[in-house]
Amino acid sequence: MILPDVLICELIEQKALCINPLNESQIQPSSVDLCLGYDFLIMDNLNMPLVDPKSKNSITYREAHVQEGSKLILQPGVFLLGTTIEKIMLPNFLVARVEGRSSLGRMGILIHATAGYVDPGFCGQITLEISNVSNIPVALYPKMRICQLSFELLYENCKVPYGVKGKYQGQEGPKGTKIYMDFPEE
Template structure:
């Protein structure tokens, strides 16, 4: 069941911290509430893919070396509230919500784009629109411009919306998952794929194979 605007509002002011939804700052509720969603705003931190002399990402490096490679590929950009970040056609950038979000253990959420921006060619996520129960922090945008004109994106503009779904209470909230990588982040976070356990297993298998 998806929560409507009245149910979301009830959760925002629920006296029980285990049931309360947190969306802060909620600057203008009259502008941000929809029938079954709350609009979220663009923050001020961006990361864009930078051109480097790296020919490829060697996934079999140790995690620390991979982390350094990822940082070499990403250019960090801080935008003032009154200045635009220009997303050019075909470009990809990471950003985050202005708001800090906390999802209770009996709810899951979806982060989606707004139709207004979709009609201009802005996609706000590639695959990661699902928000687990127990998540807390700023939500990451995976921004793509699929139009043929540059898009000026201003911090504070509502480019997305979040909706909530009722679930049975989880025993494994996002922050307690064994390989959680993005819990509690308050700004734009680049990919930490190198922390996934599959790569260490592959490296170990390659090492054993080389000994034969």
């Protein structure tokens, strides 16, 4: 069951679901809009002959920070990691799904490549996998509404919440991949 605005507001009021900062206007009929942060990680693909998921140092990123009142110009074909301004904390009985906003999709901006699922017990900012699939540059502004979260109830509390084993628990700012942690040391 996807939660409607009434239940989202109740969970926020009860402090079972935390989204901070949150303006009431961000709450939609069955989701909550989240805003783009100021910090980005851009793959340094000039020095990468290959990305190897087993290697911790396979990918290097350049950090970028956009000043208040400025914009980021996302060139066609570019992929980068961004973050939400909001920090969220999910209870052990709730799952969230990150979706791009239709208005941005209509400009060719994708907000997540595959990571649209947020596990119960997650706490932190959401890292966004942003790409421009159009053939013209698009301006992105910190604080603009960039994505939306919808929420689904679990049948019961999960046995092991994300915070127990999660690689990205407590993240602040965009974080690069930690897939290398999935491979046992050889």
